[in-house]
Amino acid sequence: MKTLLLLGSTGSIGQQTLDLVRSTPGAFRIAGLSAASSWEALLAQAREFAPALVALEDEQAAERLRPQLPSGTGLRSGPGAAEALAAELDYELVVHGMTGAAGVGPSRRVLERGRTLALANKESLVVAGALLMELARAHGATLLPIDSEHSAIFQCLRGERVEDVRRILLTASGGAFRDLPLAELGRVTPAQALRHPNWDMGPRITIGSATLMNKALEVIETHHLFGLEAERIEVVLHRQSVVHSLVELVDGSVLAQMGPPDMRGAIHFALHWPARQPSDLCGFDLRWFRELSFEAVDPRRFPSLELGYRCVREGGDAGAALNAADEEAVEAFRRGRIGFQDIARINRSVVERRPKNSGSIDALLASDRRARELARAEIERCTPVPTQPT
Numbered sequence: 001m002k003t004l005l006l007l008g009s010t011g012s013i014g015q016q017t018l019d020l021v022r023s024t025p026g027a028f029r030i031a032g033l034s035a036a037s038s039w040e041a042l043l044a045q046a047r048e049f050a051p052a053l054v055a056l057e058d059e060q061a062a063e064r065l066r067p068q069l070p071s072g073t074g075l076r077s078g079p080g081a082a083e084a085l086a087a088e089l090d091y092e093l094v095v096h097g098m099t100g101a102a103g104v105g106p107s108r109r110v111l112e113r114g115r116t117l118a119l120a121n122k123e124s125l126v127v128a129g130a131l132l133m134e135l136a137r138a139h140g141a142t143l144l145p146i147d148s149e150h151s152a153i154f155q156c157l158r159g160e161r162v163e164d165v166r167r168i169l170l171t172a173s174g175g176a177f178r179d180l181p182l183a184e185l186g187r188v189t190p191a192q193a194l195r196h197p198n199w200d201m202g203p204r205i206t207i208g209s210a211t212l213m214n215k216a217l218e219v220i221e222t223h224h225l226f227g228l229e230a231e232r233i234e235v236v237l238h239r240q241s242v243v244h245s246l247v248e249l250v251d252g253s254v255l256a257q258m259g260p261p262d263m264r265g266a267i268h269f270a271l272h273w274p275a276r277q278p279s280d281l282c283g284f285d286l287r288w289f290r291e292l293s294f295e296a297v298d299p300r301r302f303p304s305l306e307l308g309y310r311c312v313r314e315g316g317d318a319g320a321a322l323n324a325a326d327e328e329a330v331e332a333f334r335r336g337r338i339g340f341q342d343i344a345r346i347n348r349s350v351v352e353r354r355p356k357n358s359g360s361i362d363a364l365l366a367s368d369r370r371a372r373e374l375a376r377a378e379i380e381r382c383t384p385v386p387t388q389p390t
Helices: 012-023 039-049 059-068 081-088 101-112 122-139 148-156 182-187 203-211 213-226 264-272 305-314 318-334 342-352 361-380
Strands: 002-007 028-035 053-056 074-077 093-096 116-119 142-145 165-172 233-237 243-249 254-258
Touching: 002 012, 002 081, 012 028, 012 039, 012 093, 012 264, 028 039, 028 081, 039 053, 039 059, 053 059, 053 081, 059 074, 074 081, 081 101, 093 101, 093 264, 101 116, 101 122, 101 318, 101 361, 116 122, 116 264, 122 142, 122 213, 122 318, 122 361, 142 148, 142 213, 142 264, 148 165, 148 213, 148 243, 148 254, 148 264, 165 213, 203 213, 203 318, 203 342, 213 233, 213 305, 213 318, 213 342, 233 305, 305 318, 305 342, 318 342, 318 361, 342 361
Parallel strands: 002 028, 002 093, 028 053, 053 074, 093 116, 116 142, 165 233
Antiparallel strands: 165 243, 243 254
């Protein structure tokens, strides 16, 4: 029985993880659960799984939760509550499904303790990838990617040497506007951007799929996870989202990890690693595999992608600045304060004017805060483009 800490338990990754835990009774013991503010969902999970500790970042929500928790379950609350669970609890495996730069602190604590970190929080590596990978090596920790693309690469590279990789190909669906005439991008609405053609994901990732900023961030993650320079990382459009990534080796062989667009496959692999355990997840099915197509990325439609490569080449706090700017810009777009095409422009401006701190995780988090200030100032100067009805 593995002892599991689940961070972001009420979000998409967290809920799918708990579904998989339920499907293998006796395989896992839940040591702790954390959420941002969804106290009622967290309460239901606490009653079902009886963890030693739960955490809520929102202190008001925590006060509503506290008197209703089952006997034997403690509560940590406020900013840093998830990090407290990572520092205090006894566990073997962490599934980290939090969103945003707030996930960096818990990642650091897990790796410092030499545990296994199954990571879906892409911001951890985008903001502080070099330092976190160094921590993992220093403390003998294992980092397992849960992003479907990076899980695919990880699986393809089992038994292969990174030196034998000619290039990595990250696949991108193209998001909600992949076929929209370029002239119409300035008028799209947040509701339209959230209609992903293949995946059911959170708002930021879904909008990032439409801008291709999610792939820009994944380029940075790939660089840190697998030690590849920018020139060996490429992105291709793959509309079906069945091929999750490809690895091309120096002898011309191309390895691919495939499956229906379902995050449970990557989560299941991480939960049971290094073994492969049976599941009822769909494998080969002609409904999904009948047609597989690939296309080049049009830089006019997806100007955000180049920023990921820029951050890999410049290093330092470039990734921290890009992630912070994008979090602010996407939220502003969702609230109707800026237009869709303003997202890439604001992100580029912030990366160019970032503080250029480096050397420690705390310094990178300081860059994150400064980048948010710069992004908010840019947002204030924007005049939203009128949007067409949803």
